[in-house]
Amino acid sequence: MAGLGDRWRGVYPAYHKIVGVYERMNAAMTFGNADRWRRQAASLLDSNVEKILDAGCGPGNMERHLRGHIVGLDYSLEMLRANPYEDKVQGVFELMPFRDDAFDAAVLGYSLHAARDLEAALAELVRVAREVVAVSMGKPDNRAAEALARFYVAYIVPLMARLLAPALVQEYKALKTIFDSALRNNELRKLLERWLELKYFGTRGLGTIYIFAGIRRATPRRRTA
Numbered sequence: 001m002a003g004l005g006d007r008w009r010g011v012y013p014a015y016h017k018i019v020g021v022y023e024r025m026n027a028a029m030t031f032g033n034a035d036r037w038r039r040q041a042a043s044l045l046d047s048n049v050e051k052i053l054d055a056g057c058g059p060g061n062m063e064r065h066l067r068g069h070i071v072g073l074d075y076s077l078e079m080l081r082a083n084p085y086e087d088k089v090q091g092v093f094e095l096m097p098f099r100d101d102a103f104d105a106a107v108l109g110y111s112l113h114a115a116r117d118l119e120a121a122l123a124e125l126v127r128v129a130r131e132v133v134a135v136s137m138g139k140p141d142n143r144a145a146e147a148l149a150r151f152y153v154a155y156i157v158p159l160m161a162r163l164l165a166p167a168l169v170q171e172y173k174a175l176k177t178i179f180d181s182a183l184r185n186n187e188l189r190k191l192l193e194r195w196l197e198l199k200y201f202g203t204r205g206l207g208t209i210y211i212f213a214g215i216r217r218a219t220p221r222r223r224t225a
């Protein structure tokens, strides 16, 4: 994607800095729903999963919703330092340092939207895990809702940051980059269906959040023009 590298340059360093305010801002931005939506996503996991990859684990906010042996993956050392997992690894979704089928399931809490290369991330996720479950920031299919969400991310989120994390307003502006680069939810769903048999795909918050769960396809579907 032309220019993505330049725009994304502001995204990754932002994660290093926001650890201390992360969950407070999350709760504010989602009107208190961030953790409820994590729980809803985690509840979609197959009941027999034991080995779980928490991909983009950040400070470990998914942990309380998961049962099993969890390994955390994150590219940000600052996030990993704040994370209580015993097993945690620094790495990126797009090139994971794990063998094939190392996990029963991969879970992503508000992290898949930050994949710089979504296709590569999905290929890796289904390589290392049979099941993939995620809750993340989406882009509404409805154009009015999309415009509202863009306004919210561009103007209201920085205002919230000014109140709750005044030193980190610039960092929270990175969410606008993520939003602008995101696929619309119906396009995302089509992409996911190439890699996964979806058990569930749903949206929350006017389409600004998506939740999905799926089992990897034996053979990924080809891209259609």
Ligand SMILES: C[S@@+](CC[C@H](N)C(=O)[O-])C[C@H]1O[C@@H](n2cnc3c(N)ncnc32)[C@H](O)[C@@H]1O
Residues within 6 Å of the ligand: 015, 038, 055, 056, 057, 058, 059, 060, 061, 062, 073, 074, 075, 076, 079, 091, 092, 093, 094, 108, 109, 110, 111, 114, 115, 116
């Ligand atoms: C918003 S935090 C999510 C933390 C936690 N999972 C939760 O439920 O709130 C997103 C995390 O994903 C990590 N991340 C973003 N893109 C990544 C990538 N391509 N590879 C690995 N980690 C990534 C960031 O460093 C950050 O810690």
